[in-house]
Amino acid sequence: MKIRKALLLASVMTVVSATGVAADPARDAILGAYARQAASERGGFEGFSAARGERLYLGPHTGGNPQTPACATCHGPDPRAPGRHVKTGRPIEPMAVSANPRRFTDAADVEKRFARDCPNVLGRPCSAEEKGDFITFLTGR
Amino acid sequence: MRIRLPLLLFALAFGTASAEASELERVPPVAHAETAKECGECHMAFQPALLPAAGWTLVMDGLKEHFGENAELPRDTSAGIREYLTTRAGRTGDPRLMRITEQPWFVREHRHRQSVRQRPDIRSKTNCPACHPRAEAGIYEDD
Numbered sequence: 001m002k003i004r005k006a007l008l009l010a011s012v013m014t015v016v017s018a019t020g021v022a023a024d025p026a027r028d029a030i031l032g033a034y035a036r037q038a039a040s041e042r043g044g045f046e047g048f049s050a051a052r053g054e055r056l057y058l059g060p061h062t063g064g065n066p067q068t069p070a071c072a073t074c075h076g077p078d079p080r081a082p083g084r085h086v087k088t089g090r091p092i093e094p095m096a097v098s099a100n101p102r103r104f105t106d107a108a109d110v111e112k113r114f115a116r117d118c119p120n121v122l123g124r125p126c127s128a129e130e131k132g133d134f135i136t137f138l139t140g141r
Numbered sequence: 142m143r144i145r146l147p148l149l150l151f152a153l154a155f156g157t158a159s160a161e162a163s164e165l166e167r168v169p170p171v172a173h174a175e176t177a178k179e180c181g182e183c184h185m186a187f188q189p190a191l192l193p194a195a196g197w198t199l200v201m202d203g204l205k206e207h208f209g210e211n212a213e214l215p216r217d218t219s220a221g222i223r224e225y226l227t228t229r230a231g232r233t234g235d236p237r238l239m240r241i242t243e244q245p246w247f248v249r250e251h252r253h254r255q256s257v258r259q260r261p262d263i264r265s266k267t268n269c270p271a272c273h274p275r276a277e278a279g280i281y282e283d284d
Contacts, residue, residue, distance in 0.1 A: 084264075085184065087209075087210075087265060088183055088264065088265045088267050089262070089263065089264030089268040090182075090183055090185065090268065115211075115213070116211045116212065
């Protein structure tokens with residue numbers, strides 16, 4: 001019994017250290033909703049990928065506003081550090097959940113930012129899969 | 142008397158201009174949570190007194206193309222912000238201009254050498270706190 005408990009604890013700790021932060025129910029719910037939407041948008045959807053999220057974050061992309069070819073243009077190449085709005089100079093709180101645990105915990109806010117920033121960077125809206133990849137990447141950083 | 146009239150007019154005109162500028166050196170800070178949050182994400186949340194009501198109406202009518210960026214808000218959020226900004230708007234300024242930085246009082250108060258403008262931490266004329274550390278509190282007299 002004691003061994004089982006220890007094993008369980010170890011596996012929980014592995015999950016926590018793998019993602020870098022403890023899970024947040026609100027963030028899980030947001031990711032869950034994007035996963036359901038992604039599955040309905042694309043038949044072969046097999047779950048989110050932090051690696052795809054990182055590529056989306058770092059870009060560079062074409063098609064959007066040439067001043068903002070990547071999320072990293074304003075948020076910075078290291079998402080654990082604060083960013084800076086490229087036009088206004090306004091500081092932006094870190095995107096990485098480890099540095100800013102409130103990230104991706106307000107569904108309406110998350111949708112609002114994707115709705116604005118995807119067109120700014122990509123010149124089109126993001127898919128649910130891209131949104132989930134993005135959050136997965138930053139939750140692990 | 143003939144000599145003094147132009148002097149008087151000059152003094153009056155000058156007095157009005159500086160009164161307008163000094164009226165804007167201390168303005169009430171933003172005291173509306175949604176305005177502070179939504180407007181303050183990409184730039185400082187500018188105080189309502191910095192634009193006349195008609196200027197704020199132009200800004201709020203054009204959020205979809207807000208100085209080159211999409212800044213759209215849910216309808217009820219944007220209605221609350223519009224109400225807050227227009228009812229507390231400034232008494233001075235050109236109502237046709239929606240850029241605070243193009244208002245005549247702003248231009249007059251910001252005639253700097255080019256070297257000042259190029260300080261890397263400023264980036265934009267809209268970055269008030271770069272030079273006015275208490276700008277968020279509505280205090281601009283300490284430049």
